[in-house]
Amino acid sequence: MSELHHFSERSALDSALAAHIAGRLAADIRRRGSASLAVSGGSTPAGMFAALSRQQLAWEQVWITLVDERWVDPDSPDSNEKLVREQLLQNAAAAANFIGLKGSATEAAAGLAEVSARLDPLPLPLTCAVLGMGGDGHTASWFPRASNLAELLDPQGEALLACSDPVTAPHQRITFTLPAILAAGEIIIHITGEEKRAVLAEASDKGYPIAAISEQQDNPASIWWAP
Numbered sequence: 373m374s375e376l377h378h379f380s381e382r383s384a385l386d387s388a389l390a391a392h393i394a395g396r397l398a399a400d401i402r403r404r405g406s407a408s409l410a411v412s413g414g415s416t417p418a419g420m421f422a423a424l425s426r427q428q429l430a431w432e433q434v435w436i437t438l439v440d441e442r443w444v445d446p447d448s449p450d451s452n453e454k455l456v457r458e459q460l461l462q463n464a465a466a467a468a469n470f471i472g473l474k475g476s477a478t479e480a481a482a483g484l485a486e487v488s489a490r491l492d493p494l495p496l497p498l499t500c501a502v503l504g505m506g507g508d509g510h511t512a513s514w515f516p517r518a519s520n521l522a523e524l525l526d527p528q529g530e531a532l533l534a535c536s537d538p539v540t541a542p543h544q545r546i547t548f549t550l551p552a553i554l555a556a557g558e559i560i561i562h563i564t565g566e567e568k569r570a571v572l573a574e575a576s577d578k579g580y581p582i583a584a585i586s587e588q589q590d591n592p593a594s595i596w597w598a599p
């Protein structure tokens with residue numbers, strides 16, 4: 373069963389989720405000497421990132437990466453790396469190790485090997501993966517109309533990362549695959565607003581990609597929500 377964490381205010385959600393993630397990271401540092409966190413971009417996580425950046429822990433033992441990235445320069449307003457650098461890698465968390473997912477190649481497919489190699493130092497499995505969700509039921513860059521969606525969601529797939537064309541959203545993407553996320557110590561779905569709660573509730577019936585996370589029981593996700 374998924375654990376539900378509902379809040380009446382987004383600011384309360386941001387603070388509680390940041391404290392929860394920091395606790396998971398600290399526990400993994402105690403257990404294995406290092407910890408890893410994959411975060412999503414988009415508009416939802418900025419407040420949580422700011423709260424997390426102020427948590428006191430051994431950030432130099434923490435590796436942060438992205439669940440998915442748009443294939444744009446890291447200084448583009450659409451870059452998830454830019455968001456993470458500006459909101460999360462600040463304050464105490466400035467000491468964390470960050471691995472971005474945008475490579476130097478023009479096309480995402482041509483840059484996949486380069487970016488995958490960068491992940492070598494990432495402590496695996498991930499301590500924690502924080503997923504957002506779009507109103508179309510996508511999570512990570514698993515978009516409903518992506519031509520390689522079956523490959524991204526193949527539970528037997530061995531790659532950590534894959535490229536994808538969202539079709540219904542801008543920019544080529546590079547994204548963690550379903551098995552890489554399912555291996556995480558904790559999977560968190562972080563969403564806000566009544567509309568997204570309704571989308572999540574009908575994910576299975578509608579066959580949305582988020583259902584590959586929210587409806588599986590092997591590693592139930594915790595759901596963090598505020599209106």
Ligand SMILES: O=C(O)[C@H](O)[C@@H](O)[C@H](O)[C@H](O)COP(=O)(O)O
Nearest residue numbers: 412413414415416504505506512
């Ligand atoms: O790069 C991306 O597009 C994200 O990682 C994506 O999966 C995001 O989490 C959702 O689209 C929700 O985005 P919002 O928070 O903006 O609604």
